[in-house]
Amino acid sequence: xxxxAIAPAxxxxxxxxVQGVFVxxxxxxPYERSARHGGGDAVGVLRPGSEKELAxxxxxxxxxxxxxxxxxxxxxxxxxATPTADGRQWVLSTQRVRDVLEVDPINRSVRVSAGYRLSxxxxxxxxxxxxxxxxxxxxxxIGGMIATNTGGAxxxxxxxxxxxxxxxxxxxxxxxxxxxxxxxxxxxxxxGLNWPQLLCGTFGAFGVVTRATLKLHPIQxxxxxxxxxxxxxxxxxxxxxxxxxxxxxxxxxFEGLSAGALDAVRQHQKNVTVPFxxxxxxxxxxxxxxxxxxxxxxxxxxxxxxxxxxRMEEGDxxxxxxxxxxQLWRIRHSVSEAVQSLGKMVAFDLAVSRSRFxxxxxxxxxxxxxIVPAAMLCDFGHLGDGGAHLxxxxxxxTAPEQIAExxxxxxxxxxxxxxxxxSAEHGIGPYxxxxxxxxxxxxxxxxxxxxxxxxxxxGLLGNVDLG
Amino acid sequence: xxxxAIAPAxxxxxxxxVQGVFVxxxxxxPYERSARHGGGDAVGVLRPGSEKELAxxxxxxxxxxxxxxxxxxxxxxxxxATPTADGRQWVLSTQRVRDVLEVDPINRSVRVSAGYRLSxxxxxxxxxxxxxxxxxxxxxxIGGMIATNTGGAxxxxxxxxxxxxxxxxxxxxxxxxxxxxxxxxxxxxxxGLNWPQLLCGTFGAFGVVTRATLKLHPIQxxxxxxxxxxxxxxxxxxxxxxxxxxxxxxxxxFEGLSAGALDAVRQHQKNVTVPFxxxxxxxxxxxxxxxxxxxxxxxxxxxxxxxxxxRMEEGDxxxxxxxxxxQLWRIRHSVSEAVQSLGKMVAFDLAVSRSRFxxxxxxxxxxxxxIVPAAMLCDFGHLGDGGAHLxxxxxxxTAPEQIAExxxxxxxxxxxxxxxxxSAEHGIGPYxxxxxxxxxxxxxxxxxxxxxxxxxxxGLLGNVDLG
Numbered sequence: 019x020x021x022x023a024i025a026p027a028x029x030x031x032x033x034x035x036v037q038g039v040f041v042x043x044x045x046x047x048p049y050e051r052s053a054r055h056g057g058g059d060a061v062g063v064l065r066p067g068s069e070k071e072l073a074x075x076x077x078x079x080x081x082x083x084x085x086x087x088x089x090x091x092x093x094x095x096x097x098x099a100t101p102t103a104d105g106r107q108w109v110l111s112t113q114r115v116r117d118v119l120e121v122d123p124i125n126r127s128v129r130v131s132a133g134y135r136l137s138x139x140x141x142x143x144x145x146x147x148x149x150x151x152x153x154x155x156x157x158x159x160i161g162g163m164i165a166t167n168t169g170g171a172x173x174x175x176x177x178x179x180x181x182x183x184x185x186x187x188x189x190x191x192x193x194x195x196x197x198x199x200x201x202x203x204x205x206x207x208x209x210g211l212n213w214p215q216l217l218c219g220t221f222g223a224f225g226v227v228t229r230a231t232l233k234l235h236p237i238q239x240x241x242x243x244x245x246x247x248x249x250x251x252x253x254x255x256x257x258x259x260x261x262x263x264x265x266x267x268x269x270x271x272f273e274g275l276s277a278g279a280l281d282a283v284r285q286h287q288k289n290v291t292v293p294f295x296x297x298x299x300x301x302x303x304x305x306x307x308x309x310x311x312x313x314x315x316x317x318x319x320x321x322x323x324x325x326x327x328x329r330m331e332e333g334d335x336x337x338x339x340x341x342x343x344x345q346l347w348r349i350r351h352s353v354s355e356a357v358q359s360l361g362k363m364v365a366f367d368l369a370v371s372r373s374r375f376x377x378x379x380x381x382x383x384x385x386x387x388x389i390v391p392a393a394m395l396c397d398f399g400h401l402g403d404g405g406a407h408l409x410x411x412x413x414x415x416t417a418p419e420q421i422a423e424x425x426x427x428x429x430x431x432x433x434x435x436x437x438x439x440x441s442a443e444h445g446i447g448p449y450x451x452x453x454x455x456x457x458x459x460x461x462x463x464x465x466x467x468x469x470x471x472x473x474x475x476x477g478l479l480g481n482v483d484l485g
Numbered sequence: 486x487x488x489x490a491i492a493p494a495x496x497x498x499x500x501x502x503v504q505g506v507f508v509x510x511x512x513x514x515p516y517e518r519s520a521r522h523g524g525g526d527a528v529g530v531l532r533p534g535s536e537k538e539l540a541x542x543x544x545x546x547x548x549x550x551x552x553x554x555x556x557x558x559x560x561x562x563x564x565x566a567t568p569t570a571d572g573r574q575w576v577l578s579t580q581r582v583r584d585v586l587e588v589d590p591i592n593r594s595v596r597v598s599a600g601y602r603l604s605x606x607x608x609x610x611x612x613x614x615x616x617x618x619x620x621x622x623x624x625x626x627i628g629g630m631i632a633t634n635t636g637g638a639x640x641x642x643x644x645x646x647x648x649x650x651x652x653x654x655x656x657x658x659x660x661x662x663x664x665x666x667x668x669x670x671x672x673x674x675x676x677g678l679n680w681p682q683l684l685c686g687t688f689g690a691f692g693v694v695t696r697a698t699l700k701l702h703p704i705q706x707x708x709x710x711x712x713x714x715x716x717x718x719x720x721x722x723x724x725x726x727x728x729x730x731x732x733x734x735x736x737x738x739f740e741g742l743s744a745g746a747l748d749a750v751r752q753h754q755k756n757v758t759v760p761f762x763x764x765x766x767x768x769x770x771x772x773x774x775x776x777x778x779x780x781x782x783x784x785x786x787x788x789x790x791x792x793x794x795x796r797m798e799e800g801d802x803x804x805x806x807x808x809x810x811x812q813l814w815r816i817r818h819s820v821s822e823a824v825q826s827l828g829k830m831v832a833f834d835l836a837v838s839r840s841r842f843x844x845x846x847x848x849x850x851x852x853x854x855x856i857v858p859a860a861m862l863c864d865f866g867h868l869g870d871g872g873a874h875l876x877x878x879x880x881x882x883t884a885p886e887q888i889a890e891x892x893x894x895x896x897x898x899x900x901x902x903x904x905x906x907x908s909a910e911h912g913i914g915p916y917x918x919x920x921x922x923x924x925x926x927x928x929x930x931x932x933x934x935x936x937x938x939x940x941x942x943x944g945l946l947g948n949v950d951l952g
Contacts, residue, residue: 124726124840125871147730169673178673180682181648190928198928200904205870206636206645206836207906208686210913210925210951211933215647215682219675236733259591263614266703266776267734309733314788321782369673373591403672404592437667439674446677458677461657461665465939466678472935484677 026082026108030064033074038065038114049109050101053093053156055449058101060087060109067114069131069187069197069228075110076226077195079478086110087481088222090162091135095367096447098221099162102481110226112161118229121146126234127184127203132161132227139232148234151176153271155351161227167219169443171350174402175270175307182233183214188225191474203231216469221445223466223484224473241270241307242322243343247298247336252376254302254401257335261304264325268318271305272402279353279396279409286359287352293339302401303350305343350398357396357409364393364421366408368432369442375404378436382408385431389424390416405442433457446482454484493549493575497531500541505532505581516576517568520560520623522916525568527554527576534581536598536654536664536695542577543693544662546945553577554948555689557629558602562834563914565688566629569948577693579628585696588613593703594651594670598696599628606699615701618643620738622818628694634686636910638817641869642737642774649700650681655692658941670698683936688912690933690951691940708737708774709789710810714765714803719843721769721868724802728771731792735785738772739869746820746865746876753826754819760806769868770817772810817865824863824876831860831888833875835899836909842871845903849875852898856891857883872909900924913949921951 030039040046040063051057061084066072079086085107089099101107115133122128123146130139137157139150152163153172162168164186169178176182187199199213217227248254251274258272280297283290294301310316319340326338339346357363370378379397386393392413399406408428412421432438440453467485470477477483497506507513507530518524528551533539546553552574556566568574582600589595590613597606604624606617619630620639629635631653636645643649654666666680684694715721718741725739747764750757761768777783786807793805806813824830837845846864853860859880866873875895879888899905907920934952937944944950 122838122840124722125838126729127838167675169675173672177644177648181644196928198926200926202904202906203838203840204836204904204906204909205640205839206867206872206909208634208636208910208912209906209908210921211687211929211936212682213929215679215685216932218682220678236729239733255591262593262703262776264777264781266706268775268777308735309729310731310735310788314731315791316783316788321777324782369671371589371592371594371670372672373589373670400673405673437669437671439669439671439676441676442671442673443675445675454676459665459667461663462678462680465683468935468939469678472932 026084027062029078029082030075033078034064034066034071038067038071040065049089049111051092052097052100054095055097058103059105060101060107061105063109063111065111065114068117069115072112072115072226072228073189073195073197076189076191079108080191080194083476083478084108085478088112088226090132090159091157093156093158094162094166094447095444096449098445098447098482107481112159115228121148121234122203123148125203127231128234129201129203129229129231130160131229132159134160136160136163143234144237147237149237150182150232151235152179152182160230164218164227164230165220165222166445169405171273171400172270173400174272176235180215180218183218184231184233186214186217186230187228188213188217189228190225191479192472197228198225201231219445220484221447221480221482223480223482224469236309238270238307239309239311240316240318241305241343242318242340243346244304244322244326244338244340245293245301245346245349246304246338247294247301249336250300250376251379253334254300255372255376257302258372258401265306268306268308269402270307271303273303273350274399274401275301275303275350275353276395276397278394279357279398282356282360282396283349283352286356290348290352292349293341294337298336303346353396353398357411360394360396360411362412362414362416364410364412364424366428367442367444368406368408368438368440369404370406370432370436370438372404374436375401375406378438379406381431381435382428385427386410386424389427390420429453446484448481451482493551494529496545496549497542500545501531501533501538505534505538507532516556516578518559519564519567521562522564525570526572527568527574528572530576530578532578532581535584536582539579539582539693539695540656540662540664543656543658546575547658547661550943550945551575552945555579555693557599557626558624560623560625561629561633561914562911563908563916565912565914565949574948579626582695588615588701589670590615592670593701594698595701596668596670596696596698597627599626599694601627603627603630610701611704614704616704617649617699618702619646619649627697631685631694631697632687632689633912636872638740638867639737640867641739643702647682647685650685651698651700653681653684653697654695655680655684656695657692658946659939664695665692668698686912687951688914688947688949690947690949691936703776705737705774706776706778707783707785708772708810709786709807710813711771711789711793711805711807712760712768712813712816713771713805714761714768716803717767717843718846720801721767722839722843724769725868732773735773735775736869737774738770740770740817741866741868742768742770742817742820743862743864745861745863746824749823749827749863750816750819753823757815757819759816760808761804765803770813820863820865824878827861827863827878829879829881829883831877831879831891833895834909834911835873835875835905835907836871837873837899837903837905839871841903842868842873845905846873848898848902849895852894853877853891856894857887896920913951915948918949
């Protein structure tokens, strides 16, 4: 513990108690790691236990002028919730902010404190036949999900976090300890500026989310899942359009899987079965689902079988397997780990318009081949919403300069040539701040600076600067 | 034409041509009316014919320091697009800004200039089996819809405008003529501040929407519609929950109709048939629909009939009629006009949480009876999303002070006691600016002031002040 921190620690302890402030190395350590890109070093960890304590902590941090990085479940992939390496930041953990979790079955909404996890919300919602259908590999806190505007595999059906917010409350540094936003659970309210939209997807730069009111949806009571082999990404896009014309609002996922991704699963996830005899050039995991209970006149599995048979007869599918959702999703969910087993992974979280997806993927392949000819492309993605997790495995001896060149080339290609996004889902953190500086336009950055000067004039909050 | 306007008119004409600037009374007149609350008086009308001309006009207005009110199709109900009565404002009409209307069938999106109408977009989208499913009584421009964040009758299924924006471009006054935002048609892009969310629902206070990229949805290929009689609003809410458990994502509208509204239709819309022998205490128009084509294993009409039969057997419905959508929607759509035929209408555009809807309606009835005992309640609303068009007919001799008292009482009840909205769909305009001042919290107003000072430091734009 640095000497400079003694006084703040005592002040924070006066409001949060002994269990609310960690300064010992062993206690701090779990809060200093990052889910993907290494860790940092914190002055200490602040652990308020309610919205009231959270607002007090934020206000006190502002008054004391200490640096703070807010952390939920630390499941993000861009280090936005990890303290910096210089040991100057306090981690403000929202994990104990769990004073409210109230499902309203009639309004189909839930009022929930920032520290609850996605799984907590879904457990409570399931009891009344509802769900918060943001589908992710991780189990983040609700506060983190709002700050990051998480998307996931079922965005094509339900939208992301932004589309599912009824209201958000947040504690401000300036004016210190003031909580903005409300608890109103309204689907329609057209009365001016909207706090949820300012706080969602801005990575906690302007305030700390304390709680939110979220839309819930009827839980899915039946689904049909197929893994379909196609000749290439272009054929996959074509298949997506045909599926949408046939199944409309029932489509809940359309996930692309490259041959490289499937081969990685085959080789390194021995307990996962890839159901094709030979790996196809490209495959898609298709899911249709409905809240309509079985036996009421809708049988999605039969409809899916009939549709696939028609498509097979017309000769535009290579192969298709219908199986239990859990079996097929295991393939998709094991890709990341499998790819990492292959060697040194270089990961990209990109998005383009769906109509340019196939062309973009070809261009990306070409760019990769030029810079690191030995790279293997093991991409997968949420093709239904244009998301592309363009994951590459490069030889262990690849020079850092080569990887930097590769990253620059892929990002330039995505943003400048294909009008795409260099961070489709993961948000902005120290990991990709460089690219924010490169691609964000001056007007957007000036607006961020203005808002930052309003809400955090001394720049105490967070480890990214959106200005 | 006032002498002070000569110079600006000439300047504007230099960029927009003779057809781009109207200053004669007859030419101006159509732009000076309001859809509901009387008209105003404009210096002149500016009619740019492209995004480029629109940006130039906005920049020039800023340089000249002239007051501007932006107008799309002037279908709004709060006079936000109507010039003030003092004759000091120019109307900036976006109706000729129609340079781009490009549907992308693969991306399910449309890039569209501000001046196109909702019906234009839907006509173009329908050609490729898609729709922009914001369902309104009027036919506004896309620019107006974004500024207002319009909702409508099918919000329960598709969300409002805010949930369906991929990108928005807008022309700024400061820096003059700069266009912010982009044309990127991305469903996932998590890279910081988001112009669409700032420009949507802020009534053009910060900039003038020039064009947008919107999500499109597969067009509905089958539907089933029923008019169901229930004992009261509480039973209607109960029915809604049962319907959602049974039809899930298929529900596209759930509209409440009071006995007063039905009686008004009966009496004053002779060509519309209300199918019940006696008017029930409350009724709901239920619509389920799907993009799944008929003959593919889904028959919504059969499912709706089966469900209604079960409900009738269990004795919790008074009566129900299944009919062609057009027939039943005619009843719903004729309510406003019918109610106005009854006498002096006092209209409210409110929203509450769905779980408090019935209790709220009872409390509102009670409040009305106290202040104007002779008032007739002819309310209807988007019960599925908590929207309540609490329309009253009051005796012609009702004093303005009594109406003012009534408005105050209903708004206080809605906002303060029921945590509801005093403007669910219509937005903020001169018509309800008083209520904005009363209910908007200080932090929200301060933020609006900060943004206004950034984007329109001389307060030239619009006729509402969100600060």
